[in-house]
Amino acid sequence: MKAYIAIAQALLDAGITEMFGLMGDANMLYAASYKEAGGVFVDALHEGASVSMADGYARVTGTVGVASVTHGPGITNALTAFTEAVRARTPLVLLCGDTPSRIPEHGQAFDLAAVATAAGAEYVRSTRAQFVLRDLRRAIRRTARTRRPILLNVPVDYLLEDVELTPTPRPIVEERLPLSDLESDAVDGALGLLVSADRPLVLAGRGVALAGAEESVVTLAGLLGAPLATTLLGRGLFAGHPHNVGLFGGLGTPVGERAIAAADCILVLGASLSRHTTEAGALLEGKTVIYCDADAANLARTDEATVAIQADVKGFVDLLIEALEAADARRPTSAVTEIAGEIEAFRPLAGLADQEQPGVVDMRSAVRALNEILPRDRYVVTDCGRFQRPVFRHLEVLEPLTFTHAVHFGSIGLGLATGIGASVADTSRTTVVIAGDGGAMQSLLELHTAVQRGLPLIIAVLNDSSYGAEYEKLGDYGQDPTHALYTWPDLAVLAEALGATGRTVRALADFEAVAGDIEAGRTPLLVDIVCDATADIKAY
Known part of the structure; x- marks a missing residue:
């Protein structure tokens, strides 16, 4: 043929x-x-x-x-x-x-x-x-x-030449490194460092979810008396656990920041340890770091590890659990009991309502409102921009494998298409794309593709009529930030012109209509959330 x-x-x-x-x-x-x-x-x-x-x-x-x-x-x-x-x-x-x-x-x-x-x-x-x-x-x-x-x-x-086709159906299976080559002294060494630590902390990344190791990691942390933290791509792990301090890094809660600062030993499992996670290494400085990942490329990217072990994460964690239980080495829980109390008492965005301005919505309030009305069983994809901070902090993810972002290259405008691909992969769930107005304007015509396929897609645009990161950075440099302000067309009208449902939000009460659209299944749906470029959204 x-x-x-x-x-x-x-x-x-x-x-x-x-x-x-x-x-x-x-x-x-x-x-x-x-x-x-x-x-x-x-x-x-x-x-x-x-x-x-x-x-x-x-x-x-x-x-x-x-x-x-x-x-x-x-x-x-x-x-x-x-x-x-x-x-x-x-x-x-x-x-x-x-x-x-x-x-x-x-x-x-x-x-x-x-x-x-x-x-x-x-x-x-x-x-x-x-x-x-x-x-x-x-x-x-x-x-x-x-x-x-x-x-x-x-x-x-x-392309027009004749070739012989020999069908070779073959499943595409990602290989996972077995534990067969893991030396016992590597486990013993890691175990010794963990047991001798005064305040260990467990940091889990997406590799924990890929390995199906969440339950094992929770068991291990309980034996160690250690709080739990996640990387950005590990969000959703340990959801609702009383010892989960949230994101590790600059996006973390005040409770998490205190727990990280107090820790003397970090057990890193299935994470890439990027500079964003570690604040360019500052959060690991002076601490013992035990690092296990199945991916040699991740291990090679950091030199902060005291001990680095390439192995299947679940297998490694299960070996540690087995050794601790055999030695009856459960640690005191006073530290995590204290942290659990802090987590329960923490109230994010306390007093934010006093900062609301007429005609615009604070991004943080908007994200928390979205969190309540969006389908719980959802995929979440984010574009790149200043708006990420409140999204990463306040939009819940129940499973880490249902969350991703198009931020690895720092380009705006990739989130919508990435979300369309995710929605094509699984139309049984709603896919939610969060973007800024600049990124949305770069990619909005691709909404046509979602409309043509009738995808269950919701695009929430946090629209501050600016390139927000540049607005913020110009101000930091002492320059006039208004150079980064832009006047856009009505995004909801554009969405309607492309065959989607469009909705504009200028006050928290407007989310009631959005909730009605979602309940009625009016997707693809674009929600243009009008925000204030001058608002300081850095506070948790």
Whole structure:
């Protein structure tokens, strides 16, 4: 069969039942064949959005996301979103292709290898038509294993050549490092440091959820008499637990800040220990750090660990529990009992109502109002911007694997498409996208894609008529922050024009109408929440 038909079938054989993209000369033949063979091809309006959709899809499903764009401007348009996926370590394959060799001065010729290098992705170029299917299957398996996105170059020259398709259905399974090679002295060393610590604290990241280790970590913390904290991507772990002090880092609560400051030993489990989590290492300074993760790349990114162990997180934690119980080494609970009292007594946003202004809503109050009316069973995806602070603090996430953000590259405007990909992955739940007005304006036309597919998507725009981070930073530099103010069109009207439901909020009472829209299932729904750029939203 022709190579383009075989590519479509090979994708389906590999379990890729949804693909995201924008068709052009480099990919339209196999994209059309993929549709005809029963695959779901989600047509984006912009190539970058298609990559963000594949990124969001992969994050929600835990499987490989696949996007396809054309050469030249197609691939350059995709670069920002592709870089986000690389830095998020999303298993993703981006299919593209060189321009026809018979036209050496083709107007869309571009160096695909250079794009992959710039993004930090792996690059594979099929060198012959008969290698295309092999390279495609290898790319899917490899990105699932390494979590490093791959740009696969299938030159247009090969698409019309005849190839032989040998179906090889193969499930794409992410490998987890077993404990078989874990030396007992590594466990003994970690155990000794934990038992000798006066005030240990357990920091859990998304790897705990991926390993199914939450219950084991709670048991271990109880034996250690240690409070629990999470990374941003671990939000939702230990929800409602009386010893959960919340986020570890600059976004933490005052209770969490005190617990971290008092701790002399931090047990880090399944986290990347980014500079945001550790405040560039400052929060770990002078403390013993025991760090366990299944991902060697995470362990290699920090030098703050006293002991670093590459292992399956659940297996490691269970070994520690077994050793503590065998030695009957349960620690006193006075420290965590004290912390539990502080957590119970803590009242976020106390007195905030006194700061409300007519015609605008404080972002923190808005997020707390959203938290009450949004479906509890939801995915949450955030864009990038100043608004993140109240969202990360006040919008609850009940399960860490239902939360993600498009912030790894620091670009605004990627959140909506990422949320669309997440919603395509699972339409049984509502997907909630939180964005600022600048990011929303950059991406709002992609709402058309959500409308066309009838997705259960809610977009909440925290609209302070500014590029908020720049507004804040200009003021910090002593410059006039009003240079960052913008006048936008009516976002709710734009949403309605695109076929969605639009709603504007200028007072907390307006959320009652939003709740009615949600209850009635009027999605996709865009909620334009009018906020004040001058408000100081740094306080918890």
